Amino acid sequence: MNDRYNPKSIESKWQAKWRDANLFVTQNNPDKPKFYYLDMFPYPSGALHVGHVRNYAIGDAIARYRVMNGYNVLHPMGWDAFGLPAENAAIKNHVHPAEWTERCIVQMHEQFDKLGIAFDWNREVTTCRPDYYKWTQWLFIQFFNAGLAERRTANVNWCPKDLTVLANEQVKDGRCDRCGTLVEQKPLTQWFFKTTAYAQRLLDDLDTLTDWPERVVKMQREWIGRSEGVNFRFKVKGSEDEIEVFTTRVDTVFGVTYMVIAPDHELATKLTDGTEWELPAREFRDHVARQKDEQRDRSVDIPKEGIFTGAYCINPMNGEDVPIWLGNYVLSDYGSGAVMAVPAHDERDFEFAKKYDLPIKVVVHPPASISFKRLSAVNAAPVESEWRSLNGTSLNEIGVSVAYTDKYEGSLVNSGEFDGLNPTEAREKIADFMEQNGIGERAVNFKLRDWCLSRQRYWGCPIPVVYREDGSIETVPEDQLPVMHPTDIKFTGKGGNPLAQSESFINTVDSEGRPARRETDTMDTFVDSSWYFLRYCSPDFAEGAFRRDQVDRWMPIDQYVGGVEHATMHLIYARFFTKVLFDLGLVGIQEPFPRLFTQGMVTMLAKGVGENGEDKVMKMSKSKGNVVALDDAVERFGADATRMMTLFMGPAAQDAEWTPQSEDTFAGQFRFLERVWRTAMTVKFNPQWREQIGASGTDADRALRRRTHQTIEKVGSDIERFQMNTAISALMQHLNTIQEWQSKPDGDPNAGSEAIESLLLVLSPFAPHLCDELGEQLGFTKSFYEMTWPSFDPQIAKEEEIVIPVQVNGKLRARLSVATDMSREALEALALASEEVGPHLEGKTPKKVIIVPGRMVNIVV
RNA sequence: GCGGGUAUGGCGAAAUGGCAGACGCGCCAGUCUUAGGAACUGGUUUCUGGGGGUUCGAGUCCCUCUACCCGCACCA
Numbered sequence: 033m034n035d036r037y038n039p040k041s042i043e044s045k046w047q048a049k050w051r052d053a054n055l056f057v058t059q060n061n062p063d064k065p066k067f068y069y070l071d072m073f074p075y076p077s078g079a080l081h082v083g084h085v086r087n088y089a090i091g092d093a094i095a096r097y098r099v100m101n102g103y104n105v106l107h108p109m110g111w112d113a114f115g116l117p118a119e120n121a122a123i124k125n126h127v128h129p130a131e132w133t134e135r136c137i138v139q140m141h142e143q144f145d146k147l148g149i150a151f152d153w154n155r156e157v158t159t160c161r162p163d164y165y166k167w168t169q170w171l172f173i174q175f176f177n178a179g180l181a182e183r184r185t186a187n188v189n190w191c192p193k194d195l196t197v198l199a200n201e202q203v204k205d206g207r208c209d210r211c212g213t214l215v216e217q218k219p220l221t222q223w224f225f226k227t228t229a230y231a232q233r234l235l236d237d238l239d240t241l242t243d244w245p246e247r248v249v250k251m252q253r254e255w256i257g258r259s260e261g262v263n264f265r266f267k268v269k270g271s272e273d274e275i276e277v278f279t280t281r282v283d284t285v286f287g288v289t290y291m292v293i294a295p296d297h298e299l300a301t302k303l304t305d306g307t308e309w310e311l312p313a314r315e316f317r318d319h320v321a322r323q324k325d326e327q328r329d330r331s332v333d334i335p336k337e338g339i340f341t342g343a344y345c346i347n348p349m350n351g352e353d354v355p356i357w358l359g360n361y362v363l364s365d366y367g368s369g370a371v372m373a374v375p376a377h378d379e380r381d382f383e384f385a386k387k388y389d390l391p392i393k394v395v396v397h398p399p400a401s402i403s404f405k406r407l408s409a410v411n412a413a414p415v416e417s418e419w420r421s422l423n424g425t426s427l428n429e430i431g432v433s434v435a436y437t438d439k440y441e442g443s444l445v446n447s448g449e450f451d452g453l454n455p456t457e458a459r460e461k462i463a464d465f466m467e468q469n470g471i472g473e474r475a476v477n478f479k480l481r482d483w484c485l486s487r488q489r490y491w492g493c494p495i496p497v498v499y500r501e502d503g504s505i506e507t508v509p510e511d512q513l514p515v516m517h518p519t520d521i522k523f524t525g526k527g528g529n530p531l532a533q534s535e536s537f538i539n540t541v542d543s544e545g546r547p548a549r550r551e552t553d554t555m556d557t558f559v560d561s562s563w564y565f566l567r568y569c570s571p572d573f574a575e576g577a578f579r580r581d582q583v584d585r586w587m588p589i590d591q592y593v594g595g596v597e598h599a600t601m602h603l604i605y606a607r608f609f610t611k612v613l614f615d616l617g618l619v620g621i622q623e624p625f626p627r628l629f630t631q632g633m634v635t636m637l638a639k640g641v642g643e644n645g646e647d648k649v650m651k652m653s654k655s656k657g658n659v660v661a662l663d664d665a666v667e668r669f670g671a672d673a674t675r676m677m678t679l680f681m682g683p684a685a686q687d688a689e690w691t692p693q694s695e696d697t698f699a700g701q702f703r704f705l706e707r708v709w710r711t712a713m714t715v716k717f718n719p720q721w722r723e724q725i726g727a728s729g730t731d732a733d734r735a736l737r738r739r740t741h742q743t744i745e746k747v748g749s750d751i752e753r754f755q756m757n758t759a760i761s762a763l764m765q766h767l768n769t770i771q772e773w774q775s776k777p778d779g780d781p782n783a784g785s786e787a788i789e790s791l792l793l794v795l796s797p798f799a800p801h802l803c804d805e806l807g808e809q810l811g812f813t814k815s816f817y818e819m820t821w822p823s824f825d826p827q828i829a830k831e832e833e834i835v836i837p838v839q840v841n842g843k844l845r846a847r848l849s850v851a852t853d854m855s856r857e858a859l860e861a862l863a864l865a866s867e868e869v870g871p872h873l874e875g876k877t878p879k880k881v882i883i884v885p886g887r888m889v890n891i892v893v
Numbered sequence: 894g895c896g897g898g899u900a901u902g903g904c905g906a907a908a909u910g911g912c913a914g915a916c917g918c919g920c921c922a923g924u925c926u927u928a929g930g931a932a933c934u935g936g937u938u939u940c941u942g943g944g945g946g947u948u949c950g951a952g953u954c955c956c957u958c959u960a961c962c963c964g965c966a967c968c969a
Contacts, residue, residue, distance in 0.1 A: 761916035
């Protein structure tokens with residue numbers, strides 16, 4: 033028998049055994065409940081680091097725990113395998129993206145095996161393989177047929193380096209989140225999924241996601257950004273044109289003193305063309321476009337700027353002439369791209385009006401009781417009396433430096449028949465009036481935009497569409513799917529999308545045999561990851577994207593785990609997909625992930641990556657050079673210790689920083705496993721302990737059994753609550769107790785056997801290799817993965833005697849060792865009689881004695 | 894600016910409103926010898942970012958301030 037703990041040999045031994053026995057194949061026992069545990073699948077970058085280990089060690093502990101508790105567990109893994117890195121590698125190393133990707137997958141798969149994660153590899157899903165993307169294309173066609181995929185021209189984020197369009201979500205601080213290049217705006221014809229059609233449902237159903245982290249729900253709610261208001265139109269003076277505006281503050285409509293439209297609003301050129309304002313307007317538009325690019329970069333406020341168009345429109349409520357301006361603070365893609373400006377009651381309009389000396393007309397009076405504080409919230413505050421004296425006069429004249437923006441308190445003035453109403457009532461009354469008189473109508477607006485899924489890239493899922501000679505669109509017939517990538521491509525990194533340069537790819541025929549051109553855009557990889565969780569249910573199904581009966585069996589996912597960085601992208605897209613598929617009758621659920629956990633990332637100091645070349649603590653990543661490679665970690669301490677280390681670093685939901693001191697902690701985990709090894713090897717193990725164990729025994733025996741049963745309970749409940757760090761600390765305490773027990777004479781070997789067997793059982797989800805090896809040494813013939821999680825006996829777990837603190841006026845004065853269930857009265861008597869307490873009573877009678885049985889005594893004098 | 898989070902020994906961190914610092918790391922002293930990535934024994938001394946409040950009792954609940962982190966950021 034080898035008496036040293038040697039992780040290298042036992043880990044490879046057990047990994048082979050598990051593989052040969054097909055141990056991790058998903059069970060389908062009809063008598064057992066199902067549990068679908070899913071980690072967000074990774075991009076196959078080729079190398080795992082300890083940051084990855086943490087994610088998958090959490091999942092593996094939970095999956096193994098569930099298996100041992102009698103569930104059919106679906107715990108799959110796959111690859112989000114389309115994407116830019118493969119294409120960049122193709123350009124750099126002249127290797128085909130498919131080949132490069134497959135190579136990375138092999139490497140990463142090997143690393144997962146090295147960690148001993150219990151994935152069912154029979155269900156591996158790879159989004160870049162034809163058997164997967166055939167169905168991504170098929171799903172696209174279903175969306176298209178349902179009217180949920182459409183082509184239109186839009187200003188999009190364009191990365192001049194990657195030569196591709198980016199979704200808003202892929203732009204971070206104005207830069208491409210892949211390569212860091214400054215993003216530009218560029219008009220292109222693009223494919224969109226109509227996510228906006230589902231905005232309301234995506235918002236409403238957030239209420240059902242009670243087991244999501246609250247902050248993720250909040251982020252989605254904000255991202256969807258619903259607001260209620262009124263749409264109505266201003267006629268352009270001397271023209272048939274109208275400008276539509278959306279406002280949430282229709283109560284302030286009598287305070288409109290100018291109109292601002294986005295510089296790229298369709299009327300901007302129309303109003304100014306052929307006038308003296310034409311050139312300035314064009315220059316302004318270009319200026320703002322450049323400004324927008326730069327602004328995203330700095331992510332700071334840029335000053336408001338505008339220019340008069342020379343045109344006027346008419347306020348439909350009071351017939352007043354309203355000058356039309358172009359402004360850099362109006363977004364063309366929200367609402368109708370035009371804003372009715374009410375400077376007296378909107379900070380942005382106020383700032384603009386002050387700058388260009390536009391009139392400011394007060395239409396809401398603050399209430400008499402308004403607090404000074406609210407007014408002073410912005411800039412130097414006007415005093416209350418100043419506001420009340422403003423009736424009808426221009427704020428400019430008085431020099432008040434703030435807009436009154438409260439939308440609930442106050443009363444309307446200068447608003448005709450609506451004078452005197454408070455803003456809330458006025459919003460309703462004026463909206464009613466507008467609807468009754470055909471001026472406008474109530475409307476809801478969302479910040480959520482349609483999902484631009486086009487990418488001008490080779491290594492993505494081809495969009496299965498052809499353009500006929502007459503320019504009309506048809507989808508590729510199902511029997512011709514998948515549309516595969518052409519192979520006659522040279523990856524040069526120049527000239528945009530390689531697909532668009534392949535004649536063999538572009539030239540095709542339509543369904544009637546006439547010449548046609550293929551769509552050359554490929555899909556955003558978020559499309560691939562919006563349904564992979566369904567594919568896992570029947571990964572080899574050749575007749576469809578998924579088997580309905582299998583989806584019904586496994587979905588929804590019982591526990592979904594991933595990084596919080598996906599809060600507003602992947603998680604919204606996947607929810608959108610699921611709802612569409614529900615509406616198409618393809619799945620029976622509306623929410624794919626009722627339970628979500630966002631684990632913290634492992635961070636580490638990265639050298640010289642800050643804006644000014646300073647060091648910065650950030651998420652471990654290959655590109656920043658701040659990684660502890662999996663191979664190094666496993667080489668030094670083994671997979672089991674590496675897994676335990678990443679779990680022990682801190683609470684799973686919190687980020688954990690890897691520092692030089694972490695190396696010592698790491699060694700500590702190894703030492704713990706070594707002690708487990710030594711202890712298991714030296715204990716006298718009796719396989720029949722269950723039958724022979726007695727109720728009595730020495731104090732040490734009873735203390736050991738107590739600890740054993742406490743540990744079983746603690747570790748189980750900690751795993752269920754993602755408290756892996758405290759579960760491991762409970763395991764350590766258990767081991768300490770066993771060693772203490774071993775150091776004393778006359779211990780009952782049955783108590784020791786129970787303790788060691790239980791320890792290995794509950795340690796096995798964390799350190800499966802070590803446990804299986806020790807199990808074998810102790811004579812077990814099965815892997816712990818196949819055994820049942822031990823049950824605990826509350827009677828045995830219960831403390832026999834506890835120490836009760838006695839306080840006098842809240843100060844600790846004595847400790848009493850008493851029986852666990854000592855009564856209130858007995859406790860009081862004992863406490864008052866205690867020697868240590870007496871002097872502190874100073875002979876006085878206690879006013880009050882607070883007793884929490886089993887907890888503490890507090891005497892109030 | 895708006896929203897959210899965090900703040901506890903030398904370090905990572907524990908603590909249903911009830912003995913703060915479990916567990917681990919580091920450090921100090923000692924024991925031992927198959928000198929190892931040793932192991933074992935003992936020690937590491939009022940302390941929960943600041944101020945106020947509720948309570949018999951607050952790390953925990955409430956208010957407020959400070960620092961750091963994250964998300965959103967002209968959404969009319």
